[in-house]
Amino acid sequence: MYKTIVVHVDDKPQMRSRLAVAAGLATRYEAHLVGSAVTGISRGNYLLLGTSPMAALPDSDFDRLVEHGQAQLTAFTREVERLGIASWEQRLIEDDAGHALLLEARYADLIVVSRAAPTRLHLGASLPEFVALHGTRPVLVVPEDYPGDAAGGTVVVAWNGSMEATRAVTGALPLLRSARAVKVALINPDETDGLYGEQPGADLATWLARHGVEVEVVCERSEVGAAPALLGLAREIGADLLVAGAYGHSRYREWIAGGATRDLLAGTTMPLLLAH
Incomplete structure (x- = not known):
């Protein structure tokens, strides 16, 4: 059950x-909601930058970063009180x-978090990618116009059948238990050996049933890749959540050349729960 939910706070639309x-x-889950805003840099790092003759950063600039973050939290407070x-x-922070x-x-x-553009600070990864890859909890990515x-x-x-998908399903269990309908989608399962068991999807369905989640297993063939097939299925059935493992392949390959994780992030019109 979700009992502590953290939402990233900023002043973006x-x-x-x-x-x-x-x-x-x-x-829904009677959870504690934490609004987390940031200054963008730690005070220690800011002071280190200020020691450079090229920088000469005044202390007042960091104070303005703090004030900006506090203003974002003030807006957060108004909204949660209204809700x-x-x-x-x-x-x-x-x-x-x-x-x-x-x-x-x-x-x-x-x-x-929200879907976001890549940043140089995180080696080309967007905020959802960075937190899903390095964090210890599932990340729910909400489209900007949802x-x-x-x-x-x-x-x-x-x-x-991957470790990443397993962690995503485990992280989504509270949502799956309360869902009206859950479809387990396998794309081109015959192309992967040794990850599914005797019947693709059956063992996962049994495990979920023991947790009180009844599912329908759907196996699809796709020539265009897993991400377009998954997004198409989700739109077809009117899904309002897609659950997926993040970076089953090398993250560096996906960051540079793209991959299923980035395709899902770019194409989803519904919240996307990721875990690595």
């Missing part, structure tokens, strides 16, 4: 949809968003 979903989940969230808190959320993830059940607060009514689980 995506904040509204991200917070709506996080707040909806907090209400009537029973249990919540706000935190300002002196770091960049990626490393701040990695810290928060140690003591949370779910991290909620309407409403629903997530997890109808769910598509991307299953390929």
Whole structure:
């Protein structure tokens, strides 16, 4: 069960949809909601930059970063009070968003972020990629224009028998238990040997049934790749959540050349739960 949910707080337009979903989940599971804002840099690193003759950064500039983060949290407070969230808190961390959320993830059940552009700070990875890859908890990625607060009514689980997919399914269990319908999707399962058991998807369905989750296993053939097939299936059945393992292949290959994880992030119109 999700009892602590962390939502990334900033002043970008995506904040509204991200917070709506996080707040909806907090209400559904009676969870504590943590709003996490950042300064963008730690005070220690800022001071180190300021010791350089080329930089000469005034202390007042860091104070403005703190004030900016506090203003974001003030807006967060107004919104959670309007939404009537029973249990919540706000935190300002002196770091960049990626490393701040990695810290928060140690003591949370779910991290909620928005889809974002890659940043040079994280070696070309977007914030969702960075936190999913290096963090200890599942990451729920909310599209920037996602309407409403629903997530997890109808769910598509991307299953390929990998360690990453297993962790994603485990991290999504509270959502799967409360879902109206769950489809376990296997794309081209005949191309992978030794990961599924005797009948592809059957063992996962049995395991989920023991957790109170009834599923339908769907095996599909696709010539265009796993991500387009999964997104197509999710749209076809009106899913409002897609669950998938992140970076089953080399993360460096996916960062440079792209791959299923990035294709899912780029193409999804519904919340996407990732775990590595």
